[in-house]
Amino acid sequence: MKSIPIRVAIVDDEPLARLALRTRLENRPGFELVAEYGDGDTAVEGLAALRPDLVFVDVEMPGRSGLEVLRALPSDSRPMAVLVTAYDSFALQAFDLAALDYLLKPVDDERLDEALDRARRAFPWRRQSDATQPAPWIQTFTVRAGASTVLVRTSEVERIESDGDYATLYVSEKTYLVRERLHQLAMQLDPLQFQRVHRSAIVRIDMVAELRALTNRDAMLRLRDGRLLRASRTYMPALREALERHNAR
Structure with a gap:
């Protein structure tokens, strides 16, 4: 049976950053890029309608920030998120967004693969309707x-x-x-x-x-x-x- 691809969106105000991530995702099997957004307001509308499985979000953007984009989405339909930033610190307000990973710009290939592997591992549990499913971490x-x-x-x-x-x-x-x-x-x-x-x-x-x-x-x-x-x-x-x-x- 053919596996279901993980549908990915990118939110970043920098065109070159989006291009770099898009190019890398093209070489990662099991992931399908379905949308790109260059600002927070457009991203909120698009993500709410498209409901991708995974989103890479630039934390610092003019206008609505990446954290504000995620917070504007209903928690029960919010995609798995990987936060991307040029800085190496985060505010406590990011905690309830349950991000899968945090990548530092420029994004390292090995770190990107780790984030994608984490998404692959979490994806089957995300699709479960039973919210009581145990987390997929080894004990x-x-x-x-x-x-x-x-x-x-x-x-x-x-x-x-x-x-x-x-x-x-x-x-x-x-x-x-x-x-x-x-x-x-x-x-x-x-x-x-x-x-x-x-x-x-x-x-x-x-x-x-x-x-x-x-x-x-x-x-x-x-x-x-x-x-x-x-x-x-x-x-x-x-x-x-x-x-x-x-x-x-």
Whole structure:
């Protein structure tokens, strides 16, 4: 049976930004671009009528902002949203919009693929009529420890680091190797609890004790166990939003 494509709209006041995203989407199977909008007012009308599955929205636009566009749409028909911005911080007002991801301009190919993978994973649940469907995030890892098989709850994992085609789970004083790439794991973890901070690392949000901005728009993270990790600028918008949401609880 042929799979249903995810219908995508782009909202951005910059023609070149729309063109760049449109060109990239043409090479990603399973996604169908159905509309582009260059301003917020037109976007609200068009999105309400067209009801796409996924929308890439520029946060900062003249007139009605990207956040205002999403907020103007009924929550029960609001599309999955990926927020795109030239800045690496977000206001608390973005929380209730439940964005899938936050991309920093210029958009990195790897980060775009992560956002699209997240949309693919969320899409089947979005189509369910039963609102009580559980979120599609993994709750446990099945790992080998010597001759034994161990179940590790995701809530116990403090950070995950890349190890070639594998990944290492850090659980208190123990480490476990899982046969999966970091990129694949990032798509399976609840973004409210875990965030990828670098191509080689994922951290549990409540493990971050301090974030210190660096001059190149990267950041240095100090974890609660004292470890220092560098956070790449391309992951900073989603990380800042997740930290603000966590602190607001």
